Every structure is written in structure tokens, then in C-alpha cells.
Amino acid sequence: MPTKLPPVDVLLVGFGWTAAILGEELAQAGLEVLALERGQFRDTVPDFAMPQIQDELRYAVRHEMFQEPARQTITFRNNHAQTALPMRRLGSFNPGTGVGGAGVHWNGQHWRFLPSDFRQRSHVEERYGADFIPEGMTIQDWGVTYEELEPHFDRFEYLCGTSGVAGNLNGEITAQGNPFEGPRSRDYPNPPLERSLGTLLFDKAAREAGFHPFPAPASNTSRPYRNPLGVQMGKCTYCGYCEWFGCANYSKSTPQTTILPVLLNRSNFSLRTNCNVTRIKLDRSGKRATGAIYVDSSGEEHEQPADLVILSAYATHNVHLLLLSGIGEVYDPKTRSGTLGRNYAYQMVSGVDVFVEENLNPFMGAGALGQAIDDFNGDNFDHGPHGFIGGAYVALWTTGGRPILQHQLPQGTPEWGSAWKQAMAENYLRSASLSVHGSVMSYNDAHLDLDPTYRDAYGDPLMRLTFDFHDNERRMSRFVTARAEEIARAMRPRSYTVNQRQGPYSIVPYQTTHNTGGAVMGDDPSTSVVNRYLQHWDVPNLFVMGACVFPQNAGYNPTGTVGALTYWAAEAIKTRYLKNPGPLVDA
Amino acid sequence: MVPALTRRPGADGHFTDAERAFVDAATARIIPTDDTGAGAREAGVTQFIESQLAGDFGDAARWYMQGPFKDGTDEQGYQLPLTPAQLYSAAIRAVDQHCRDFFGGRVFADLDAEEQDEVLRGLEAGEPELGDVDSRSFFKMLRANTVEGFLSDPMYGGNQGFVGWRLIGFPGPRYDYTRFIGRHGEPFPLPPVGILGRDGFI
Numbered sequence: 002m003p004t005k006l007p008p009v010d011v012l013l014v015g016f017g018w019t020a021a022i023l024g025e026e027l028a029q030a031g032l033e034v035l036a037l038e039r040g041q042f043r044d045t046v047p048d049f050a051m052p053q054i055q056d057e058l059r060y061a062v063r064h065e066m067f068q069e070p071a072r073q074t075i076t077f078r079n080n081h082a083q084t085a086l087p088m089r090r091l092g093s094f095n096p097g098t099g100v101g102g103a104g105v106h107w108n109g110q111h112w113r114f115l116p117s118d119f120r121q122r123s124h125v126e127e128r129y130g131a132d133f134i135p136e137g138m139t140i141q142d143w144g145v146t147y148e149e150l151e152p153h154f155d156r157f158e159y160l161c162g163t164s165g166v167a168g169n170l171n172g173e174i175t176a177q178g179n180p181f182e183g184p185r186s187r188d189y190p191n192p193p194l195e196r197s198l199g200t201l202l203f204d205k206a207a208r209e210a211g212f213h214p215f216p217a218p219a220s221n222t223s224r225p226y227r228n229p230l231g232v233q234m235g236k237c238t239y240c241g242y243c244e245w246f247g248c249a250n251y252s253k254s255t256p257q258t259t260i261l262p263v264l265l266n267r268s269n270f271s272l273r274t275n276c277n278v279t280r281i282k283l284d285r286s287g288k289r290a291t292g293a294i295y296v297d298s299s300g301e302e303h304e305q306p307a308d309l310v311i312l313s314a315y316a317t318h319n320v321h322l323l324l325l326s327g328i329g330e331v332y333d334p335k336t337r338s339g340t341l342g343r344n345y346a347y348q349m350v351s352g353v354d355v356f357v358e359e360n361l362n363p364f365m366g367a368g369a370l371g372q373a374i375d376d377f378n379g380d381n382f383d384h385g386p387h388g389f390i391g392g393a394y395v396a397l398w399t400t401g402g403r404p405i406l407q408h409q410l411p412q413g414t415p416e417w418g419s420a421w422k423q424a425m426a427e428n429y430l431r432s433a434s435l436s437v438h439g440s441v442m443s444y445n446d447a448h449l450d451l452d453p454t455y456r457d458a459y460g461d462p463l464m465r466l467t468f469d470f471h472d473n474e475r476r477m478s479r480f481v482t483a484r485a486e487e488i489a490r491a492m493r494p495r496s497y498t499v500n501q502r503q504g505p506y507s508i509v510p511y512q513t514t515h516n517t518g519g520a521v522m523g524d525d526p527s528t529s530v531v532n533r534y535l536q537h538w539d540v541p542n543l544f545v546m547g548a549c550v551f552p553q554n555a556g557y558n559p560t561g562t563v564g565a566l567t568y569w570a571a572e573a574i575k576t577r578y579l580k581n582p583g584p585l586v587d588a
Numbered sequence: 589m590v591p592a593l594t595r596r597p598g599a600d601g602h603f604t605d606a607e608r609a610f611v612d613a614a615t616a617r618i619i620p621t622d623d624t625g626a627g628a629r630e631a632g633v634t635q636f637i638e639s640q641l642a643g644d645f646g647d648a649a650r651w652y653m654q655g656p657f658k659d660g661t662d663e664q665g666y667q668l669p670l671t672p673a674q675l676y677s678a679a680i681r682a683v684d685q686h687c688r689d690f691f692g693g694r695v696f697a698d699l700d701a702e703e704q705d706e707v708l709r710g711l712e713a714g715e716p717e718l719g720d721v722d723s724r725s726f727f728k729m730l731r732a733n734t735v736e737g738f739l740s741d742p743m744y745g746g747n748q749g750f751v752g753w754r755l756i757g758f759p760g761p762r763y764d765y766t767r768f769i770g771r772h773g774e775p776f777p778l779p780p781v782g783i784l785g786r787d788g789f790i
Contacts, residue, residue, distance in 0.1 A: 051763050053783060055762075056761070069650045071652055090651045090652070240764065240765065405736055405739045417734075426756060426757075456654070505661075507665075508664060
């Protein structure tokens with residue numbers, strides 16, 4: 002029997018970005034808040050200190066900051082005819098573990114999804130007709146609009162000290178920013194980062210090709226910044242160790258560098274680390290969460306009662322907990338009934354490597370130091386002649402030049418031997434990559450459920466992922482990659498290599514840690530797990546955060562949108578739910 | 589002045605003599621010593637790999653290693669029931685046996701460079717059959733670990749004297765490029781530095 006602990010007002014399961022935001026919002030409102038985190042406590046000092054943090058082998062190659070498959074992983078298959086097998090080591094995506102979650106090891110590429118992304122189905126039907134949506138594609142509206150989220154996007158950017166330049170200020174298009182973005186109520190809190198030579202070459206070439214390049218939004222601070230919580234950040238030093246690493250310099254926006262110095266000092270907030278939640282408990286009615294069961298580092302089980310339970314772990318982990326806890330009807334791809342696990346989506350990334358004459362010094366960089374075009378993202382262009390839905394940005398990022406994983410070699414270079422060595426010597430300083438970061442729509446055959454065979458370190462079934470790319474995404478990716486190739490040609494490189502995404506989806510090569518869906522939001526309880534305020538339809542004192550609520554995935558890094566949704570949900574909880582705990586939307 | 593430490597990282601005794609000879613010979617073909625300069629041998633790649641295999645990586649400490657083990661598709665990734673240390677050990681035994689059978693009783697380390705390249709090309713292509721060991725998986729791991737040993741921080745035993753970083757022009761992990769980020773196209777003026785300092789040795 003688990004030991005039953007004294008109750009709290011709010012229980013946060015997982016302690017990354019969404020939990021830090023909610024923790025601060027709800028503790029500030031006077032509630033007693035407890036966060037349970039499966040991993041360790043980590044902070045800038047001592048865990049991310051220089052120079053030990055700048056260790057490519059330890060962090061980027063051996064994955065020290067990420068979820069350990071030995072404890073928890075998924076099983077994977079491309080389709081229902083296959084038997085899912087465990088992802089024995091990380092590959093395609095890298096969920097975090099420990100305080101700050103993946104918010105510690107991200108790059109800081111901080112985007113807003115487009116207004117049309119939030120009305121995906123309605124928008125496509127209005128512009129192209131319902132017949133434009135292919136058979137099997139299950140896209141839907143989010144139930145929340147860009148206009149409703151705008152103040153929350155803004156709030157998250159000011160929390161993070163995001164560096165960029167507005168492209169659309171209250172409807173006025175500016176010359177320097179992204180002309181395709183949704184209207185923003187004010188400019189970014191900080192100006193863009195300094196430019197690398199690579200980004201300038203991209204900018205010139207993209208203009209020559211007729212596109213609209215701009216400095217990509219960066220949650221790496223371009224100057225010293227004090228955020229609205231009073232937390233001080235330092236100016237980025239372009240050390241080139243953002244993604245897969247912690248930041249030693251208080252320059253990358255993370256829970257640690259923006260919220261925790263305030264939150265951890267609140268007497269009505271507490272945090273327990275090395276505590277892995279295995280179940281959300283419901284009362285007999287099945288309509289009310291009573292708390293959670295967790296296992297601590299000594300293997301002991303505890304029951305933590307709470308009035309309000311919020312799932313704030315990584316997207317896939319939140320879905321896994323709902324599945325293990327038996328909350329909601331599991332999606333069945335045969336009958337298309339059930340909502341839990343439905344509409345899993347991902348992203349489709351491709352790229353063009355360019356080998357230039359210039360010395361680019363790739364090792365000087367920052368995780369979100371990049372130049373991008375958004376001309377071919379979302380519905381920023383007429384899809385009518387192309388017949389596919391979705392899009393991608395094209396960007397040249399100068400994130401760093403870590404030698405083991407961040408080098409490009411011309412097509413045809415052998416994998417080893419003198420020719421490989423020669424090519425490394427000739428190209429490391431003089432190459433860059435244009436990345437094509439594309440959307441993936443949702444489909445009735447892509448979903449999450451529990452695996453019948455494999456179990457995790459706690460003895461629970463692993464979650465099973467069934468997913469493959471569809472023709473719509475392949476055509477989208479080919480189209481936008483061809484635009485990237487136009488930019489690459491205009492850079493007048495010595496040579497370039499087009500890397501199309503070929504074959505079935507593979508769990509092996511790293512693509513993006515942008516897994517979405519499985520507990521999607523919406524206006525209709527028959528096609529969503531949570532309502533527009535991220536409140537569970539069946540269990541009103543349970544809220545679910547993170548990218549698992551995205552009904553399909555857009556062509557941007559998700560963190561900006563995840564942060565905005567979290568502030569949006571926090572506002573609904575504070576101003577409405579607490580006054581009258583119950584469903585915020587009638588089912 | 590701090591005296592240089594003479595002890596190198598590594599796990600003397602993890603490899604058998606035969607395993608060490610194989611890894612030394614194979615990595616020296618994967619990154620050869622040639623006109624472009626020092627290769628895996630000068631970098632200390634063998635001691636790097638030996639030390640990695642003796643630690644958490646060799647034990648697959650972070651990997652999911654519960655059964656049942658089944659052959660999957662390429663898209664499903666590594667499904668062998670072997671840890672990296674076990675894979676090296678089994679594969680080296682099998683490759684040396686294969687070499688004895690086809691090269692007049694000589695093991696891999698005793699072949700000449702061209703013969704060694706031929707064997708490595710075979711492993712890369714998934715030939716020959718090595719019994720329980722998947723030759724392609726082994727080659728992939730050996731090749732990746734060789735590159736890691738050549739290009740990781742010298743404190744792990746490879747990249748001694750920064751030979752890997754010097755070859756490509758990486759100046760090592762540095763705290764602050766504020767003064768340099770705007771000097772487009774200029775060569776970075778400072779020599780490589782490692783996590784433990786400038787020597788690159790511990």
C-alpha cells in the first residue's frame with residue numbers, strides 16, 4: 002500500500018516549462034502547489050557550469066540530459082501490419098528528464114504558429130473546399146484562436162527575453178521581420194542576435210531568389226535582460242553549445258533562467274525530485290481526480306492527494322500517464338472511436354547542405370541564431386496548384402560547430418578512410434545547412450496506445466507508437482525543399498547536397514523532438530481529449546499541458562505555442578475555474 | 589606549474605590483446621595516418637574506445653535491454669540483445685575467424701592495409717555473415733566510435749594533442765566569441781583548448 006501524504010491544492014506532474022509557468026501563476030494566486038519530477042534537480046550552478054558543460058560526447062552523443070530508455074521508452078511500428086519493437090536507444094527525438102525538462106536542452110528557437118494553423122480544418126475548407134482534404138487526414142481546429150492566444154504568446158516572449166524583430170506590428174508589415182507572421186501587439190523584448198556570416202549569405206541569396214528572409218526569433222538573449230518576474234539574464238556569448246546542453250551564461254531561456262529563482266523561493270510552492278508518477282487516481286465516479294501515485298528514488302510508493310491535477314510532463318509522457326491511468330476512451334483505428342492516443346503527429350525535416358568558399362567559423366553560434374524564410378509555411382502561399390496541405394520554414398541556423406555531430410560533407414564522400422579525412426579538412430569551416438522544417442498533419446492511422454508486450458522499469462506497459470509519413474507530407478517536403486535548393490544555388494556555393502526525406506519514417510536518425518497529439522484539444526468531445534482550456538472533458542479537475550494537445554503539427558518549433566497555451570490555460574484556471582471548479586465548457 | 593599527469597584514461601585490461609590489436613588496426617584504416625596528417629592511431633582512438641566500452645556506454649546502461657528480442661525493420665533501429673561491449677567482443681572474434689579462413693590463417697591485424705580495407709568494406713555492406721553478429725551494426729558502431737575518439741574532448745583519451753580538431757579547424761570549447769562573431773570570414777586566431785586545458789592530455 003502506498004503511503005498517503007497530506008493533500009495539496011495543485012499537483013504538477015513533471016517539472017519543465019509548462020509546470021514552471023503554472024507553478025508560478027498558481028502559487029502567486031495563493032494556492033499550495035507541489036511539483037513532482039521524475040529526474041534530478043539541476044541548476045545553472047553547478048550543473049551547467051563552464052567548461053564541463055561544453056562536452057559534445059557526454060551530452061550530445063551519450064545523451065546525459067535525456068530520458069533513459071532503460072527506464073522508460075516507447076515501442077514503434079510504421080503500420081498495423083508490423084509488430085512494434087522497443088526504441089532501445091534514443092534516435093528520432095530526445096525528451097528530457099530532470100528539472101526544466103527539455104526546456105533545458107532546447108535551442109531556443111521560439112516561434113508563434115500562424116493564425117491559420119489554429120483553424121486548420123476550417124481554413125482549408127474555406128479557401129480550398131472540403132474536398133481538398135485527403136481521405137484519412139483528420140485535421141481539426143484547435144478550439145482557440147491566434148487572437149485569443151496573442152497576449153499569451155507575448156507574455157511568454159517577454160518572460161523569455163526573446164530576441165527578434167517584428168514583421169507584423171498590429172497589422173503593419175515591417176521591412177525587417179517576418180511579413181507572414183500573425184499580428185503582434187508589440188515588438189520582441191530584445192533585438193536580434195548578431196548575425197553570423199552564414200546567415201548573411203542566406204539572407205542575400207533568399208532575397209535574390211525573391212523570398213522574404215528575416216532573423217529567426219531566438220530565446221537566446223542578445224543583451225542583458227531583466228524579465229517581468231525580475232529575473233536577470235546575461236548577454237549570449239555565442240559559445241555554440243545550446244541544443245543538448247545547459248547554458249552556463251544565463252542566456253538561453255529555460256525554466257531555470259526565467260522562473261525558478263522566483264518560484265523556488267515561494268513558501269507555498271514545493272518540488273520533489275526523483276519522484277516518478279505512475280498513475281493518476283480517480284474517485285469512484287471516474288469524474289474526479291483525487292491525486293497521483295508516485296515511486297520515489299528508493300522504490301517506495303506514495304499517494305499524493307490534490308484538488309487539482311495538471312499533467313505537465315513531456316507530450317508523449319502525458320499521454321502515457323492517461324493511458325496507464327485508464328482516463329478516457331482509447332482511440333481504436335478500426336472503428337475510429339475513442340479520443341485518447343488519437344492524432345499523433347510529428348514533423349518532416351529535410352535540408353540542403355551548402356559548401357561555400359567563405360570561412361564560416363561555424364563554432365561561433367547560438368541555438369537560435371538563424372535567418373529564415375516563411376514564404377512556404379502554413380498557408381502563406383496558394384496551395385491550390387500543389388494539392389497538399391501544410392508547409393515549412395527554410396532556415397540557415399548557426400547553432401554551433403560541435404565536430405562529431407555538426408559537420409557536413411559533400412555528396413559521395415566515403416564514410417571513412419583518407420577521402421573522408423580530406424573532406425573533413427576541406428569542409429568543416431566552409432559549410433552550412435539549410436533546414437526545411439515542415440508540418441505533419443494528423444491521420445486516422447497514426448496513434449498511440451499501450452504495448453501488449455514490453456514493459457518499463459516500473460513494470461508498466463510501454464506506450465506504442467504507430468506512425469508513418471503520408472503522401473501529403475512527402476509532396477509538401479519535396480516542394481519546399483526545392484525552394485531551399487533555389488536559395489542554396491543563389492549562395493553560389495562550391496557545391497550543395499539536397500537531403501530529401503526518403504522512405505518510411507524511421508525511429509533511428511534524429512529529426513525533431515516535436516512529437517504532438519494523443520490528447521488533443523478541441524471544441525468537440527468526440528474528437529478531443531481536452532477542451533479549449535486544456536481541461537479534460539471527463540475529469541474537470543484534470544488539465545493536460547504540452548504539445549500532446551496539438552490536433553496536428555505546424556511547420557514551426559513548438560515551444561512558443563506550448564508556452565502561450567500554458568498561460569492561456571493558467572488564466573482560465575485563475576479567473577474562472579478556481580471561482581467555480583467544474584467544466585469550463587459544457588460538453 | 590602543474591606537472592603533466594602521466595596516467596591516461598582507459599581501462600587497461602578491458603580488451604584482450606587480440607581485441608586491442610583488431611581495434612588498433614581497424615581504426616587506423618577508418619581514419620588513416622596520411623598526407624593530411626595524424627590519424628586515429630596518433631589520436632589515441634583505441635584507448636578511447638577501450639575506456640568507453642569499459643564504462644556505461646559499453647554496458648548499454650541507458651539503453652532499453654529487456655526482451656523479447658526480435659529482428660525488426662531498419663526503421664525500428666537496434667534490436668540486438670548485445671551491449672556494445674558484447675557486440676565488439678563477439679564481432680572481433682568472428683571477423684578474426686573469417687580472416688583466418690580467407691587470408692591464410694592471418695587475423696585482421698596481420699593483414700596488409702588493402703586487405704584490411706577490403707574486409708572493412710565487406711562489413712560495411714553487411715558481408716560476410718558472422719553468425720549471431722550483424723556485421724553492418726558492428727561496422728556502424730565501430731565507425732561512429734572511431735570518429736568520436738578522433739573528435740571528442742581529449743580528456744576521454746582520444747584526440748590527443750588535438751589532432752582531430754586541428755585537422756578540421758575547431759578551436760575547442762570556448763566561453764566567449766563576443767569579440768569574434770562579427771569578424772566575418774576571418775580565421776579564428778587562437779589554438780585549440782580542451783575542457784581540461786591547453787595540453788589536451790591528462
